[in-house]
Amino acid sequence: MKARVFVTLKSGVLDPQGAAIGSALDGMGFDGVTGVRQGKVFEIEMADASRDEAAEQLDAMCKRLLANTVIEDYSVELD
Template sequence: MKARVHITLKDGVLDPQGKAIGHALGNLGFDGVNGVRQGKVIELDLAATDRGAAEGQVEQMCRRLLANTVIENYKIELID
């Protein structure tokens, strides 16, 4: 089973990289982009075959290592 974890900054947390991307898009002529927030995606190939066990395992990975839960949100997507 595969898992994909989407990690983004929480609302209200400054995103200087997103701001730089937005500025660069404007310089390239892409008008009308009012805001950019950047994040990251982590893909995991898991040995687990049970969806519940896999989700629990990835949840622990996120809380302990993959995401800084003070400033980041995460969403787990399981792929059969």
């Protein structure tokens, strides 16, 4: 089973990397861009798990390793 986990900064948290990308895009002539936030995506391949088990395990992985829940949000997409 394949899953995608998205980890992004919470909305109140400053994202200097995203801001730098936004201003770079602006400088390149992409005027329409009003905001950029950068996050991480993990593509995780799992063996032998039911959908529910996988979702539960992925949630635990996010809490324990993949995301810093103080400043980051995470979401999980199961294929």
